[in-house]
Amino acid sequence: MTVTSTTDEGTRSGGWRHWLSTVLPRPCLGCAAEVGAAVDTLGLCLACRGKLRNASADACTACGRSATAAFAAGETPQLCPSCRAAPPPFEAVFAVWRYTPPFDRVIHGLKFQRLEYLAEDLASGLVRRWGEELGSCDLVVPVPLHWSRRLKRGFNQAERIAAPVARALDLPVVAALHRPHRTRPQARLGKRQRAQGANPFRCRLGHQVAGQRVLLIDDVVTTGATLGAAARILRHAGARSVVAAAAGRTSP
Numbered sequence: 001m002t003v004t005s006t007t008d009e010g011t012r013s014g015g016w017r018h019w020l021s022t023v024l025p026r027p028c029l030g031c032a033a034e035v036g037a038a039v040d041t042l043g044l045c046l047a048c049r050g051k052l053r054n055a056s057a058d059a060c061t062a063c064g065r066s067a068t069a070a071f072a073a074g075e076t077p078q079l080c081p082s083c084r085a086a087p088p089p090f091e092a093v094f095a096v097w098r099y100t101p102p103f104d105r106v107i108h109g110l111k112f113q114r115l116e117y118l119a120e121d122l123a124s125g126l127v128r129r130w131g132e133e134l135g136s137c138d139l140v141v142p143v144p145l146h147w148s149r150r151l152k153r154g155f156n157q158a159e160r161i162a163a164p165v166a167r168a169l170d171l172p173v174v175a176a177l178h179r180p181h182r183t184r185p186q187a188r189l190g191k192r193q194r195a196q197g198a199n200p201f202r203c204r205l206g207h208q209v210a211g212q213r214v215l216l217i218d219d220v221v222t223t224g225a226t227l228g229a230a231a232r233i234l235r236h237a238g239a240r241s242v243v244a245a246a247a248g249r250t251s252p
């Protein structure tokens with residue numbers, strides 16, 4: 001199988017940035033206190049790291065809503081009654097942290113302050129928490145940005161997280177999706193607009209996706225609409241199944 005990776009260059013530049021981040025003291029992303037680089041993970045001081053909240057373990061793995069009573073013990077993924085009745089195009093969304101302070105500052109740091117080393121920390125968190133569930137996938141597909149947004153930001157944060165996850169799980173990264181039109185984020189569209197609107201994604205490496213169990217990666221999941229749209233395109237291209245993973249999840 002030919003592997004298409006668009007992340008080599010990024011990983012290299014991420015490498016020296018990561019090195020710099022380990023030798024320079026800098027302010028905590030959560031509270032601005034100066035942190036010693038050696039004890040620093042996710043750009044947060046110890047106190048701020050203590051404030052991080054897990055994406056709920058007793059929530060529906062697809063929609064994120066809490067429905068403890070409906071779950072059989074030890075069931076993974078756990079689906080709430082409405083997701084079981086109308087299954088989403090992905091099997092589950094595995095997320096690590098709740099998108100509440102100070103975690104939102106970490107994502108902000110990655111996307112807008114270009115602190116690319118944070119992607120490595122986010123990826124480690126994903127692998128630590130969900131490595132077993134994600135390891136059964138065949139390949140990793142990052143959620144793409146429209147080229148103009150990628151150009152403006154200089155990189156795609158989903159790719160930056162996907163690369164180290166793929167490395168840790170020993171899976172190839174396949175940039176199978178692209179986003180030909182610049183559209184508003186799916187989360188900001190109403191349910192009706194989403195249903196009416198065309199899918200913003202296209203699949204260009206369908207032959208690599210066909211028959212595979214795809215691990216779809218994004219930085220943060222909000223409504224699940226973006227991951228749903230991407231998963232639908234992958235399934236349409238012949239993917240056997242799609243499992244989604246994100247570092248953060250907003251409260252439903």
Ligand SMILES: [Zn+2]
Binds near residue numbers: 028030031045046
């Ligand atoms: Zn702090």
Ligand SMILES: [Zn+2]
Binds near residue numbers: 061065079083
């Ligand atoms: Zn659900």
